Amino acid sequence: MNKKRTKSAxxxxxxxxxxxxxxxxxxxxxxxxxxxxxxxxGPVANFGLAYVLAxxxxxxxxxxxxxxxxxxxGVLGLQAPLATASWAREMAWAAVAxxxxxxLVDAFVGLRSQFFQRLVNEEFSEAERLLDEIVARCGExxxxxxxxxxxxxVSGGFERQKKFVQALTKERxxxxxxxxxxxxxERNEPRVTAAxxxxxxxxxxxxxxxxxxxxxxxxxxxxxxxAANEIAYATILANESAYSVIDLYESLLxxxxxxxxxxxxxxxxxxTY
Numbered sequence: 001m002n003k004k005r006t007k008s009a010x011x012x013x014x015x016x017x018x019x020x021x022x023x024x025x026x027x028x029x030x031x032x033x034x035x036x037x038x039x040x041x042g043p044v045a046n047f048g049l050a051y052v053l054a055x056x057x058x059x060x061x062x063x064x065x066x067x068x069x070x071x072x073x074g075v076l077g078l079q080a081p082l083a084t085a086s087w088a089r090e091m092a093w094a095a096v097a098x099x100x101x102x103x104l105v106d107a108f109v110g111l112r113s114q115f116f117q118r119l120v121n122e123e124f125s126e127a128e129r130l131l132d133e134i135v136a137r138c139g140e141x142x143x144x145x146x147x148x149x150x151x152x153x154v155s156g157g158f159e160r161q162k163k164f165v166q167a168l169t170k171e172r173x174x175x176x177x178x179x180x181x182x183x184x185x186e187r188n189e190p191r192v193t194a195a196x197x198x199x200x201x202x203x204x205x206x207x208x209x210x211x212x213x214x215x216x217x218x219x220x221x222x223x224x225x226x227a228a229n230e231i232a233y234a235t236i237l238a239n240e241s242a243y244s245v246i247d248l249y250e251s252l253l254x255x256x257x258x259x260x261x262x263x264x265x266x267x268x269x270x271x272t273y
Contacts, residue, residue, distance in 0.1 A: 015042035019053055028059035035063055036083040039093050047096045055100075066097050066245035069104060069139035076140060077176035077242050084213060084238035087230040087259075094237050094252045101245040108138045108246050115147070124155035134246075141244035142221065145177070146184050153188040161185055183222050198223045213239065226255070228262055 015038040022034040031054060038050045054060050054067075061068040065079060084090070098105055111134045118127035131148055152161035165185035169178040187197050201223050205215050217239040220226045226236060233255050240248040 015040075016046070016050075019050055023053060023057050025057070026059075028057075028062035031057050031059055032063040032080070032082065039082060039089055040085040044089060044092045047092055048099075051096050051100055064097070065242050066101065066240070066248045069101075070141065070244045071139060073140040073145070073177055074172060074175065076142060076244065077180075079242050081239045081242040084231075084235050087234040087237075090234045090237035091252065091256070094240070094248055098245060098249050098252065104138050104245060105249050108134060108249070111137070119151060119154065124151065127151055128155075138246055139244055141246040142180060143244075143246050143250055145181060149181065149184045149188055158188070158190055161188060180221070187222065198225070220251075226258065228258075233259060 015034070018037050019031075019034040019042075022030040025031060035050070035054060038047075042050060051067075054064070057063075062079060064082065065075070070076060085093070111130055115127055115130040115134070118124075118130060128148075128151060131144055131151065135144055149161050149165065152164050162185065165181050168181050172178040172181075183201075186192060186200075201219065205218065208215070210218070213235045216227070216232050216235050220236050226232050236251055236255060237248070240251050
């Protein structure tokens, strides 16, 4: 549990001053603390300014992963995510982050559309090339890892995706990437049904010793389930801050679709703005 900071006349006490004070710090930790505070308490209208100010610190990407194109798969999920704010604030922060990486996101959207078209048409070699192009132009992401395993399963059967997953987990060892790859692969096995995979996930999750937020995020990424409440939705977007802007973009769109008509969406947005 984080200890509460006591106010001091010599230290910045509001989110903007805290952020300005963190810009020149050599460590990413003060910037992450400042971003946590601004996302939770700062004026939503100034989220864009906060992003620009934070980007002046060379450690910005270490505090907020979606701010850069990720070139190394192994860093996905490696850092701690930003703290969870309200659903409306998480939406606003995600929208700002995506706006500042809009050229990368625009490229991804076009390539994603082509990828799914080739996949549906069973043009598997071209689909694989498009995934490689997404990585080259937009960086690594869980989205690419998940869809590469899907492609391998559809094009080469279980054995092909199994070999890929085994090779990747051997290379990565006990890591976040190995964890997701193993579960994505298992989920695509012919013998595994959606119901049995969910049952296995719930049983395993009890042994992982994770907090509710982390478990909720993993449940969303692996079983495609999210509780219909503000905290669950906000938690997912907050946890995407440890991954790529592609993952953040995909989750934001999906959650907005799911939240349509939910009572908490209207009430939480109104209270924030």
